[in-house]
Amino acid sequence: MQVRIRAKGETLVVQMRGELDHHAATGLRMEIDAKLAENKIKNVLFNFRDVDFMDSSGFGMILGRYKAVREKGGKVLACSLRPPVRRVFELGGLTSRIPVFGTEQEALDDLWGGEDG
Amino acid sequence: MTSGGERMDNYLKLEIPAKSRNEAFARVVVAAFAAQADPTIDEISDVKTAVSEAVTNAIIHGYENNPSGTILLSATLAGRRLEITVVDYGVGIEDVEMARQPLYTSKPELERSGMGFTIMENFMDEFSVVSLPGQGTTVTMARVFDGSLPGKPEQPYGREA
Numbered sequence: 001m002q003v004r005i006r007a008k009g010e011t012l013v014v015q016m017r018g019e020l021d022h023h024a025a026t027g028l029r030m031e032i033d034a035k036l037a038e039n040k041i042k043n044v045l046f047n048f049r050d051v052d053f054m055d056s057s058g059f060g061m062i063l064g065r066y067k068a069v070r071e072k073g074g075k076v077l078a079c080s081l082r083p084p085v086r087r088v089f090e091l092g093g094l095t096s097r098i099p100v101f102g103t104e105q106e107a108l109d110d111l112w113g114g115e116d117g
Numbered sequence: 118m119t120s121g122g123e124r125m126d127n128y129l130k131l132e133i134p135a136k137s138r139n140e141a142f143a144r145v146v147v148a149a150f151a152a153q154a155d156p157t158i159d160e161i162s163d164v165k166t167a168v169s170e171a172v173t174n175a176i177i178h179g180y181e182n183n184p185s186g187t188i189l190l191s192a193t194l195a196g197r198r199l200e201i202t203v204v205d206y207g208v209g210i211e212d213v214e215m216a217r218q219p220l221y222t223s224k225p226e227l228e229r230s231g232m233g234f235t236i237m238e239n240f241m242d243e244f245s246v247v248s249l250p251g252q253g254t255t256v257t258m259a260r261v262f263d264g265s266l267p268g269k270p271e272q273p274y275g276r277e278a
């Protein structure tokens with residue numbers, strides 16, 4: 001899996017490409033947590049546009065980041081889910097915890113719209 | 118390619134070490150094998166996810182991440198019915214009934230969420246687990262490629278918004 005992580009204001013945008021399984025989730029988890037330790041980061045947005053596969057290991061990694069970020073008062077969002085990823089999200093009830101948007105811009109607009117008006 | 122109604126029977130047997138990079142390898146092999154029976158994209162995607170769950174479980178639970186463990190993966194095609202078996206000779210499961218409960222995990226500290234068996238059960242038509250503590254675990258699952266949702270024949274896949 002290829003990953004590009006960039007900060008947009010207080011939000012970390014995690015852009016993934018490929019298959020999010022146990023092997024990929026292990027490396028990605030460490031990368032994200034290293035960035036989360038930088039204190040200007042509050043929220044995490046996972047962009048799934050180029051992810052065509054996710055299993056329970058990917059699910060666990062996302063849920064784990066959700067719990068950690070929420071504890072620090074931030075938000076986790078997701079965007080651009082393709083059908084196979086959406087299926088796992090829904091089966092595990094992740095869609096009721098993490099807001100899902102059609103595009104990255106819609107997700108960022110929602111975050112920024114929600115901050116001080 | 119399918120040639121006019123001819124019944125296609127085939128099998129594969131594969132032995133791989135318990136290394137996490139073999140998770141992707143195992144699901145690609147099964148997907149390529151299953152392609153002979155003309156599954157839909159959704160069907161192939163479900164099968165890949167189920168295989169990934171079984172192989173990942175063998176690695177992290179069965180062998181507790183010890184890469185010297187061996188995993189046996191086999192698959193058979195009988196017409197449009199794909200059956201997959203994943204075997205490990207690892208620690209085994211004390212209480213299979215409990216392990217199969219949605220959200221049950223013995224490794225929450227590894228950010229496991231107890232979804233693997235639930236996914237296999239929901240994404241395949243048939244699913245069974247046989248395990249002996251100290252000896253290992255065998256997962257068997259099957260899917261018929263008839264364009265229907267898993268476990269619910271005649272209900273075609275709907276595209277969700």
Ligand SMILES: Nc1ncnc2c1ncn2[C@@H]1O[C@H](COP(=O)(O)OP(=O)(O)OP(=O)(O)O)[C@@H](O)[C@H]1O
Nearest residue numbers: 056174178179216222223229230231232233234254
């Ligand atoms: N091959 C195996 N060998 C030994 N124990 C297993 C094996 N497969 C599953 N288990 C046991 O069954 C439990 C449930 O498995 P399941 O795949 O549903 O969840 P998980 O692997 O813990 O979490 P997730 O799959 O969501 O990452 C595991 O926590 C483990 O205790």
Ligand SMILES: [Mg+2]
Nearest residue numbers: 056174233234
């Ligand atoms: Mg599992």
